[in-house]
Amino acid sequence: MAAVADDVTVLHGGVVVTMDSGFRVFRDGAVVVARDRIVAVGHSADILLFYPRAAWKVDLAGRILLPGFINTHVHTSQQLARGIADDVDLMTWLHGRIWPYESHMTEEDSYVSTLLCGIELIRSGVTCFAEAGGQYVSEMARAVELLGLRACLTKSIMDCGEGLPPNWSSCSTDDCIQSQKDLYEKHNNTADGRIRIWFGLRQIMNATDRLLLETRDAAQKLNTGIHMHIAEIPYENQLVMQTKGIDHGTVTYLEKIDFLRSNLLAAHSVWLNTAEIEHFLKSEVKVSHCPASAMRMLGFAPIREMLDSGVCVSLGTDGAPSNNRMSIVDEMYLACLINKGREAYITGTTNPTVLPAETVLKMATINGAKAVLWDNEIGSLAVGKKADMVIANPFTWSMVPMHDCIANIVYCMRTENIESVMCNGRWIMRDKKIVNLNEEEVIASAGKRASDLLARAGINLPNRMNYV
Numbered sequence: 343m344a345a346v347a348d349d350v351t352v353l354h355g356g357v358v359v360t361m362d363s364g365f366r367v368f369r370d371g372a373v374v375v376a377r378d379r380i381v382a383v384g385h386s387a388d389i390l391l392f393y394p395r396a397a398w399k400v401d402l403a404g405r406i407l408l409p410g411f412i413n414t415h416v417h418t419s420q421q422l423a424r425g426i427a428d429d430v431d432l433m434t435w436l437h438g439r440i441w442p443y444e445s446h447m448t449e450e451d452s453y454v455s456t457l458l459c460g461i462e463l464i465r466s467g468v469t470c471f472a473e474a475g476g477q478y479v480s481e482m483a484r485a486v487e488l489l490g491l492r493a494c495l496t497k498s499i500m501d502c503g504e505g506l507p508p509n510w511s512s513c514s515t516d517d518c519i520q521s522q523k524d525l526y527e528k529h530n531n532t533a534d535g536r537i538r539i540w541f542g543l544r545q546i547m548n549a550t551d552r553l554l555l556e557t558r559d560a561a562q563k564l565n566t567g568i569h570m571h572i573a574e575i576p577y578e579n580q581l582v583m584q585t586k587g588i589d590h591g592t593v594t595y596l597e598k599i600d601f602l603r604s605n606l607l608a609a610h611s612v613w614l615n616t617a618e619i620e621h622f623l624k625s626e627v628k629v630s631h632c633p634a635s636a637m638r639m640l641g642f643a644p645i646r647e648m649l650d651s652g653v654c655v656s657l658g659t660d661g662a663p664s665n666n667r668m669s670i671v672d673e674m675y676l677a678c679l680i681n682k683g684r685e686a687y688i689t690g691t692t693n694p695t696v697l698p699a700e701t702v703l704k705m706a707t708i709n710g711a712k713a714v715l716w717d718n719e720i721g722s723l724a725v726g727k728k729a730d731m732v733i734a735n736p737f738t739w740s741m742v743p744m745h746d747c748i749a750n751i752v753y754c755m756r757t758e759n760i761e762s763v764m765c766n767g768r769w770i771m772r773d774k775k776i777v778n779l780n781e782e783e784v785i786a787s788a789g790k791r792a793s794d795l796l797a798r799a800g801i802n803l804p805n806r807m808n809y810v
C-alpha cells in the first residue's frame with residue numbers, strides 16, 4: 343500500500359547511521375522527512391515502495407546519513423578572537439587578551455562573530471550548539487535565526503570577581519537573574535522553536551553563592567538548563583578550597599551547597615576526583631568535554647572514568663581563541679586520541695580500547711542531545727524526531743577504503759567530507775554551499791571587524807619572527 347503523503351522528502355540509497363536506541367545502521371537505508379520531522383526510517387527498498395509519489399527524492403548514492411552533530415560548548419562571541427591568544431599563559435589569555443576583546447565588543451560585532459562561527463559549525467556538520475555565554479544574546483539569536491541552526495543561548499553572567507576590565511564591571515545579583523529572565527521571555531522557543539534560552543554562570547570565581555542558588559531555582563522554575571565552566575584549572579580548585587574551607591575543588595563545593603542538578607551542563611570538568619564524579623552521576627549533571635581546548639589550556643579530564651561510571655559526557659569545541667578549529671569532526675578524532683594517550687600517561691601502559699569510535703560518535707550525537715536537554719527531539723534519526731541530519735561523502739582520499747563505517751567517521755572523516763546539512767527539516771548547507779547567507783560577505787566583514795575590535799581594545803600581538 344502506498345502512503346498518501348506526497349509533500350515529503352525521501353533520502354535514500356545511503357548508509358544510515360541512526361544512533362537510535364538499538365544503534366541500528368542501515369547499509370542501504372532511507373529517511374523520510376515531512377516538514378520539520380522524520381516520519382520514516384528503514385531500508386531503501388521498503389521506503390521507496392511506501393512513498394512512490396514523494397515530492398523530493400534525494401539519491402544518496404552510498405553517502406553516509408547521520409544525525410546532526412551537537413556541539414555542547416561554543417563561544418560564538420569569540421569567533422573574531424581566533425588567533426589573538428595562541429601560546430600565551432592562562433592569565434595573559436584571560437586578562438590580557440580575552441577580557442579586553444570581549445569587553446570592547448559591540449552588538450554588531452557579536453552578530454557577525456556568531457554568523458562566522460555558525461558557518462564553521464554548519465560546515466562541520468553541527469545542527470545544534472550550546473552557547474557558553476556572551477554579552478549580546480539578542481544578536482546571537484538574530485544570527486542563529488538566519489543561519490537556520492538550533493541553539494541553547496546563554497548570557498555570560500558574573501556578579502563578582504577580580505581583574506575585570508574597568509569598562510565591564512560585574513552586575514548585581516538581582517540584575518544578573520532578571521536580565522536572563524527577560525531574555526528567556528523574549529527569545530525562548532523562537533525561530534520555529536530552534537532557539538532556547540538557558541541560564542549562564544561564567545565560573546565559580548565570578549559567582550556569589552546567592553547567584554549560584556538563585557540561578558539553580560530560576561532555571562528549575564522555567565524548566566531550562568544552566569551552562570557553567572567547572573573545574574577548569576588546578577588554581578580554581580585551590581582557590582575554592584582556601585576560600586570555602588572544603589577538602590577538594592569546585593564540584594565538592596557545588597555539591598555541598600546543593601547546586602548540582604540534572605539540568606546543569608558542566609563545561610570542561612577537568613580536575614575532578616572520584617568522589618566528585620560520583621556527585622555528577624548522582625545528580626545527573628552533564629559534561630561537555632572539549633579535547634583540543636583541554637590540551638591547550640587545561641589538562642587531561644577523567645573522561646574514561648566519567649563514562650565508565652555512567653556520567654553523560656558530550657563533546658564541544660570551546661571558543662576560537664582556545665581551539666582555533668571550531669570543528670566537531672576534529673574533536674571526535676582528538677577525543678579518541680587524547681584519552682588513549684592519557685591512559686598510557688596515567689597507568690604506564692597503553693590501552694587503545696579506551697574511548698572507541700562508537701562511544702565518541704555517541705558523545706557527538708545522542709549524548710550531546712541529552713546534554714542540551716533536547717534528546718526527546720534530536721540526537722538520533724528516529725521517527726517523530728526533528729529532521730536534523732548530515733550527509734557525509736566518504737568517496738574521497740581521506741575516507742577510502744571504508745571497511746568499517748563507524749571507525750571511518752571518527753578516525754578518517756574531515757570537516758571537508760561534510761556535504762549537506764539539514765536542520766529542522768530545512769537544508770542549511772547543500773552540496774557544500776551555505777544556504778541562508780552570503781558566506782563571502784560574512785568573511786570579509788568579520789576580518790575588518792576583528793581588526794577594528796583589536797585596535798579598540800588596545801591588543802597588540804607581538805611578532806613571532808623577524809618580519810621584514
Ligand SMILES: [Zn+2]
Nearest residue numbers: 474609660661
Ligand atoms: Zn568556554
